Amino acid sequence: MTEASLPPLPQIGPVTRRPPVGGPPRTWQTGTVVEIRDETPRMKTFRLSLAEGAVHVPGQHLMVRLTAPDGYTAQRSYSIASAPGEGSEVELMVERLVDGEVSGYLHDELRVGDSLEVRGPFGGWFVWNGRSPALLVGGGSGVVPLMSMLRHHRAAGITQPMRLVVSVRSPEDLPFADEYAEETTLIFTRRTPDGWARPAGRLDAATLEPLLIDGATAYVCGSTGFAEHASQLLVSLGAPVGSVRVERYGPTS
Amino acid sequence: MANPFRRPESRSAERDPRLPPGQYDTGSSFPVLTAEVTPRLDTAQWTFRIDGLVDEPVTWTWDEIQALPRSTFDGDIHCVTTWSKLGTSFAGVSVDVLLDAASVSPTATHVVAWSHTGYTTNLPIADVTGGKAWVVWEHEGQPLPVEHGGPARLLVPHLYFWKSAKWVAGLRLLDHDEPGFWETRGYHDRGDPWREQRYAGD
Ligand SMILES: Cc1cc2nc3c(=O)[nH]c(=O)nc-3n(C[C@H](O)[C@H](O)[C@H](O)COP(=O)(O)OP(=O)(O)OC[C@H]3O[C@@H](n4cnc5c(N)ncnc54)[C@H](O)[C@@H]3O)c2cc1C
Numbered sequence: 001m002t003e004a005s006l007p008p009l010p011q012i013g014p015v016t017r018r019p020p021v022g023g024p025p026r027t028w029q030t031g032t033v034v035e036i037r038d039e040t041p042r043m044k045t046f047r048l049s050l051a052e053g054a055v056h057v058p059g060q061h062l063m064v065r066l067t068a069p070d071g072y073t074a075q076r077s078y079s080i081a082s083a084p085g086e087g088s089e090v091e092l093m094v095e096r097l098v099d100g101e102v103s104g105y106l107h108d109e110l111r112v113g114d115s116l117e118v119r120g121p122f123g124g125w126f127v128w129n130g131r132s133p134a135l136l137v138g139g140g141s142g143v144v145p146l147m148s149m150l151r152h153h154r155a156a157g158i159t160q161p162m163r164l165v166v167s168v169r170s171p172e173d174l175p176f177a178d179e180y181a182e183e184t185t186l187i188f189t190r191r192t193p194d195g196w197a198r199p200a201g202r203l204d205a206a207t208l209e210p211l212l213i214d215g216a217t218a219y220v221c222g223s224t225g226f227a228e229h230a231s232q233l234l235v236s237l238g239a240p241v242g243s244v245r246v247e248r249y250g251p252t253s
Numbered sequence: 254m255a256n257p258f259r260r261p262e263s264r265s266a267e268r269d270p271r272l273p274p275g276q277y278d279t280g281s282s283f284p285v286l287t288a289e290v291t292p293r294l295d296t297a298q299w300t301f302r303i304d305g306l307v308d309e310p311v312t313w314t315w316d317e318i319q320a321l322p323r324s325t326f327d328g329d330i331h332c333v334t335t336w337s338k339l340g341t342s343f344a345g346v347s348v349d350v351l352l353d354a355a356s357v358s359p360t361a362t363h364v365v366a367w368s369h370t371g372y373t374t375n376l377p378i379a380d381v382t383g384g385k386a387w388v389v390w391e392h393e394g395q396p397l398p399v400e401h402g403g404p405a406r407l408l409v410p411h412l413y414f415w416k417s418a419k420w421v422a423g424l425r426l427l428d429h430d431e432p433g434f435w436e437t438r439g440y441h442d443r444g445d446p447w448r449e450q451r452y453a454g455d
Contacts, residue, residue: 006304006305009373009425010367010369010370010371011371011373012288012370012372012434013371065275066258067258068257068260069257069259070260072259072260072268073275074277075275075335076335077334101261109255111255114255122439123438124435124437124438125434125435224284224400228291228400241289244290245289246288246289246290248285248286248287
């Protein structure tokens, strides 16, 4: 049997971003903390100045590595929250998890002027290059890569339609709170601000349906539970399966 | 100046020798990482196919593949996002059995594993033969949950877990290497966790 006669294999989507030819220059580099901002009681933005810089596409993440004096290391992935094109500076936004090894250290110990090791950017699927309409759906800290997309959309004056849905438990849990405008729909699952029209409750079809955009790529990011719920909702509302890109942050839901 | 980072007291001082470099033990949890929408596959319609450079392409139904000799894996799995799950178990059928049934052509050098979702991943034949790879439908004695690739996924535990295609639909034998979904998007072509082959060029 020759290969030419084989039916083509199905495909999820075209390759939107290939790594540089010859392998990417993705060695570990030093990131120095130049600013720390509280977003919520459990979330902080860390602005890093990278020794060698890193050109990212919105949606990509960095690997962060911490090394103890005895040589013990821990590495985790963190999405880039800032827009591309801020020189050699990038922002990460980290939620502190209970007993979280890396997030706990970043929150409790890291100060302006300290440095850590980063590598990247990585990710060639959950990326938005600005050339298609985008529906962004984030739960909790899952809004981070979507914020990079929104900030890029604004900073670069991109005219492709963009809508953002952000789901958090309560008003105190909302990161980037002063950056949302008319493109954004906020969902509060446990408690709403006073006088809020939509009662507290998880993202539902009635809320999502009017936000769909024809021809859009959907980017869903958050905990496994949230990502599963939101991506299934999108498909049930008619979004083509191949147009939904999902990033899952881990086990908690 | 920050206090230096330290190994948390809750984590054992002895690094578990089963952990490859840069990995941590996720304990009893089993994180879910998938790029696409979780498909709902009905075993009544499910098939698994071996084609490409084989004497006889073979397609199995759910009942047919279940009737093949059962084979189990007990050991560790490693995700490129740095978690490892130690001492876990899966059951299904060895890929050796499936390839033997189709009789692989001597010119074949690689496989592309593909999924019902359109996900693909590439592997040299040597990485899926000799008792190193399975198609599995049980995890720790229970049916494989859909978020972990159920009803059935590929299992290639000696490589990073993106090679263990969820919702696997078939293997295609080729006479060349054809990088798959993640391999064309910046991840390493082979993905050996012991060599920390995470990204292209590692
Ligand atoms: C592509 C990608 C992008 C990401 N981007 C972001 C981002 O932008 N922002 C963000 O905040 N996160 C992000 N994450 C998640 C992040 O990588 C980490 O998983 C997260 O910060 C938790 O790491 P940790 O070391 O703090 O917690 P871990 O120490 O890994 O623990 C996680 C949780 O499990 C429990 N746990 C796990 N193992 C043990 C153990 N042995 N003993 C006791 N308890 C345990 C802890 O209590 C904790 O609540 C991203 C993940 C991915 C894959």
